[in-house]
Amino acid sequence: MVSSPILRGGNLSIDKEGKEIQKSTRKAILPLWNAYYFFTIYANADEVKAKEISCSSDVLDMYILSKLKELKEKLTVAMDKHDIVEATTLVEEFLEILNNWYIRRSRQRFWSLKEFGCEAFDTLYTVLINLCKMVAPLAPMISEFIYRNLTGNESVHLENWPELAEIQIDNPLISKMDFVRLISSNAKAVREDNKLRNRLPLQSMMVAGEGVDKLTDFFDILKDELNVKEVKVEKNVEALAEKFLYVKTPLVGKRLSQYMKVILAASKLNQWELNADGTLAIAGQTLLKEEFEMRLVLKEGLKGQALPDNTAVIVLDTTLYPELIKEGMARDFVRAIQSLRKEKDFDVSDRIALIIKTDNEEVKQAITEYKEYIMEQVLALSFEFADKVENENSFEIGEGLVFADAKVV
Template sequence: MLATLQDLAAKVEVEMKAYRLYNVVPAVIAAVDDLTNWYVRRSRRRFWKSENDGDKNAAYATMYKVLVDFSKILAPFLPLLAEEIYQILVREVDANAPVSVHLCEFPSADKSLMDEKLVERIAMVRGMVEMGRVIRATNNVKNRMPIACMTVVAHGTEEKNVAETMKDLILEELNVREMKFLEDETKLVKLSAKPNFLAIKAKGPDYAKNMKVISAKLNSLSVDEIKALQNGETIKFDFGEVGADCLMLNRIVADGMAVEADQHFTVALDLKITDELRRACVARELVNRIQNRRKDQNYAITDKIEVTLFSASDVFKQAVAENEAYIAGETQAVAIKWAAAADGLEANDADGEAFAFTTVKA
């Protein structure tokens, strides 16, 4: 997150000096997404764990620095919001700080915190996660439904290293149990290609004039030739060369599988749902209901609770029994008890399984 912040500061400084405001706003929005939908969400357990160790302190210190510096970057674009953040985080704890965010030096990138390779690697991971979510959405498989296996084809050595190194994180993000690797995409899908006319035309007038020649060549590519272009090779003509960016790939997959791909990875999910996977989904749905109840009751994020449940559903009971440690860990529950009747409990359901529950502070 600190590396991403430095990239943002450097980009904003360059673009504002050239008065290109239209290039700044998308970069700021992307950084907000990195902060809220990745760093904060991925760090939740670090923020609320009870032990006050170095990792927890590092998470809070990083969050503080990012918000303070981000308020200064935001100041020209969202002056009132930036001022509110600055006053709460800086002025309330440091009376000697400048009285306004608008009187602070505009932040420059700290080169010691810049890490282009790390930012690229996380972008690859997020791209893979996004493809998995697209597969779920396209096939109406909700995010809380566990999936048994995903298959990954890495389109390069660095990509393979990223997927292997970040495997546990990717599996957790996509709620998948296992990751398998394939070296050859054609063992997973039937691959074909056709010309990307817009990309070809954008390469210049010589390419536009020779569109028929280029199209004829690209339409006749074998699977091995397509794979060679994916690996960085090009097709040379008298007027220039074309590569994988001029192709539109089509992937046909086997029944029960769904595939998405980008320039770094091809990702396939096995969408067959077993009874055990469904029970795990019920447990995740229960966690969601308990977390919503915590929010409604204004519990602090560190408050421990006791949960009381009732259900006539054998599926629900088995789901809780199989996943009790996970449910307790996610909800800060020190005890999960069963009631003999639903009297006094709040009715609800988890993936269609009816139950009733209540929570109290432990």
């Protein structure tokens, strides 16, 4: 209820199915629980005793710690003003970043304690216990449960509001990583528009326009996140797109209705000039900043889109090369085996033996070529093709049908 339209002076319709209540659960309660559940699964499996930290050697850790401190500062202001709507919005946005960026991008570090150490566990622990303190006034029951289970302390409601004095906000890092996230979400939209599943590798992505220097240190993250082999940047956006003047006719019409015809005609002929103060000179008139937009339109034949603020464009090479198709099949196979592990209720640390059968030579070749990658991803100690598979499970890979079974070893 505290995040509902009621606190904005609006109405809230309560349906019999409780969909509005479920919506709030999806936005805040479940994301917080999922983060806690993820932490406990891997911390308990490796018997990790996590501790609070203020810094880390990993860039993703430093990013989420900076976002945590940023949340604390903004949330303090919102709560002091009794702006519950703003407070709940801030928490929801942070939980989105925590689950769908930090945890998802850091999974490998939780799986491989010996290789990566405890920094990821310590970071997530720090985030969770301080987040519980912050959301306690908004979600008292779940924050109490999580906090007590993580710390063993009496109650989150007996704790002071967090200070996080030792955590320093890295604003340049926040700016860069937020831009990386923006590029990622828009590039995924391009994939979706072109019906290219995320597990299918692509050769390259080009980003052109303002701010591309922010991406330089994060090429590896982008390549992994977007499943592309190469990331390229270009400062000159006109190498990939053309600028298009969009006149907001409702606004301009109210002020300059008698000049609308000549203004629109001049805009189509690109007879305009941007002024130093951000206004636009066109057809002997001056348009205010809010009366027009400079939009970017990709050049013909390119597959991509402009960022929402039209400061840069993203272009994907959507050519389906044979090697990329085979790698995509291998990734599809990994996804299928991971689903099989869940169906069989295997523990996250269980090592398995895989038996596979397929009559499709292209699929068989792809699985064979990427055997080591597949075994690493699904925690397989053995891997073999057979003419017959007991307790077979079937799934489609590419144009072929694959039968497989997995057993704990």
